[in-house]
Amino acid sequence: MKAARRRLILDIVATDATFERTEIRGQAAWVGKCIHCLSHVVVGLDGEPIQRATIEHIVPRVHGGTDALDNVALACGRCNALKGMRLDVRRRDDPKLTAVIERLKERKVSRLRRAGP
Numbered sequence: 001m002k003a004a005r006r007r008l009i010l011d012i013v014a015t016d017a018t019f020e021r022t023e024i025r026g027q028a029a030w031v032g033k034c035i036h037c038l039s040h041v042v043v044g045l046d047g048e049p050i051q052r053a054t055i056e057h058i059v060p061r062v063h064g065g066t067d068a069l070d071n072v073a074l075a076c077g078r079c080n081a082l083k084g085m086r087l088d089v090r091r092r093d094d095p096k097l098t099a100v101i102e103r104l105k106e107r108k109v110s111r112l113r114r115a116g117p
């Protein structure tokens with residue numbers, strides 16, 4: 001995976017309170033929760049996905065969503081693929097897509113890691 005993607009993944013991990021440092025098969029890693037289904041996603045300390053972690057764009061890229069930190073989260077590959085197929089292909093003003101985007105934005109904010117102790 002390209003360095004810029006790994007860096008973005010590490011930025012997401014650093015600001016998502018569901019992520020904790022752990023060890024998987026003797027290897028240090030970050031484990032956190034898929035923004036959709038809350039199943040575990042695992043990322044190496046270098047930002048390389050180990051288990052299921054993919055970058056989810058809350059506002060889909062096809063609708064102008066960017067890599068800005070408030071628009072990205074980590075999702076398991078399955079959820080990310082399903083959202084892509086079922087929702088992202090809808091018009092931007094589609095009520096179902098709009099509702100999911102709003103829900104994910106709220107969840108993202110609720111998971112923000114507060115700076116400092």
Ligand SMILES: [Zn+2]
Pocket residue numbers: 034035036037038039075076077078079080
């Ligand atoms: Zn998921």
